[in-house]
Amino acid sequence: MSKATTFLKIIDSHTGGEPTRVIVKGCPDLGIGTSAQKIQTLRENYDWIRTATLLEPRGFEAMVGAILTEPHSEDCVAGVIFFNNSGYLNMCIHGTIGLAATLKHMGVINSGSHKIDTPVGIVTIHLNDDDSISVDNVASYRYKSEISVEVPNYGTITGDIAWGGNWFFLIDNQGPKVIPENIAALTDFTQAVMAALLEQGITGEDGGEIDHIEVFGPAADDHSDSRNFVMCPGGEFDRSPCGTGTSAKLASLYDSGKLAAGDTWRQSSIINTIFTGEVTPTGEANQVIPTVTGSAWINGETTVIINPDDPFAFGIHY
Numbered sequence: 001m002s003k004a005t006t007f008l009k010i011i012d013s014h015t016g017g018e019p020t021r022v023i024v025k026g027c028p029d030l031g032i033g034t035s036a037q038k039i040q041t042l043r044e045n046y047d048w049i050r051t052a053t054l055l056e057p058r059g060f061e062a063m064v065g066a067i068l069t070e071p072h073s074e075d076c077v078a079g080v081i082f083f084n085n086s087g088y089l090n091m092c093i094h095g096t097i098g099l100a101a102t103l104k105h106m107g108v109i110n111s112g113s114h115k116i117d118t119p120v121g122i123v124t125i126h127l128n129d130d131d132s133i134s135v136d137n138v139a140s141y142r143y144k145s146e147i148s149v150e151v152p153n154y155g156t157i158t159g160d161i162a163w164g165g166n167w168f169f170l171i172d173n174q175g176p177k178v179i180p181e182n183i184a185a186l187t188d189f190t191q192a193v194m195a196a197l198l199e200q201g202i203t204g205e206d207g208g209e210i211d212h213i214e215v216f217g218p219a220a221d222d223h224s225d226s227r228n229f230v231m232c233p234g235g236e237f238d239r240s241p242c243g244t245g246t247s248a249k250l251a252s253l254y255d256s257g258k259l260a261a262g263d264t265w266r267q268s269s270i271i272n273t274i275f276t277g278e279v280t281p282t283g284e285a286n287q288v289i290p291t292v293t294g295s296a297w298i299n300g301e302t303t304v305i306i307n308p309d310d311p312f313a314f315g316i317h318y
């Protein structure tokens with residue numbers, strides 16, 4: 001990077017409490033490749049964009065970032081790459097809902113349905129009349145059911161492995177109760193499960209790393225069907241119900257015959273924000289296209305100034 005000061009224009013939003021920071025101007029050209037190729041370019045040459053915008057003193061650990069890119073596919077309105085405090089995400093639905101609200105705020109889209117190019121494939125966003133936003137995710141599926149892992153201090157924990165755009169380990173009613181008072185205990189538990197899966201070589205299909213752990217408990221009230229706690233890579237929990245996690249759950253429910261096409265699943269987060277989900281079977285084995293609906297709120301618009309003389313211009317690296 002040159003010694004010149006860099007200016008990045010950002011629009012902040014939150015989806016169900018989980019922040020999305022979209023960089024809309026000022027990023028270097030990432031070329032014409034696929035989103036997956038662009039991630040590689042970012043990681044190798046421009047990782048300072050991620051650290052400068054998301055790490056302290058400008059950001060904090062729960063924040064997800066997104067870079068608007070030229071779409072690889074002509075029928076897409078935009079391309080996107082998601083990242084967080086520890087690296088690059090395959091997919092992020094709360095972030096896609098935040099991106100849709102951002103594109104609307106910018107006047108790029110107004111209403112209707114639009115395709116977005118993501119690193120895991122093309123998804124469709126729908127701007128609904130009630131101001132909610134739906135995302136038709138990539139095909140999702142339960143890869144394995146009732147897999148047991150030995151977790152130090154917690155014993156045998158059993159869950160499903162499912163793909164919802166990221167790899168998830170889905171745990172029902174084990175570990176600390178899924179209530180806000182247990183956030184610290186749930187953080188320790190889910191991090192221990194993630195480490196045990198890694199150590200015991202338990203992965204998604206083709207060795208895909210399981211980097212999201214989702215624990216489900218009973219609903220807090222009759223506004224939802226269940227409350228979850230989702231641990232993300234980077235050690236922070238999702239304030240939203242996690243759209244890729246909701247997708248993985250929908251796929252798992254469908255595969256076990258507990259959810260049929262047309263049924264609605266209302267997933268609450270640990271802070272009681274809600275995504276609703278439905279599935280459309282693809283016709284291929286146990287795969288479904290999950291549609292996840294939520295709302296995002298624009299809550300900031302600013303310019304990040306990266307002065308290379310600032311000792312923390314590129315974030316604090318603890």
Ligand code: PYC
Binds near residue numbers: 091095
């Ligand atoms: O909503 O898919 C999601 C997500 C992934 C990580 C944080 N949020």
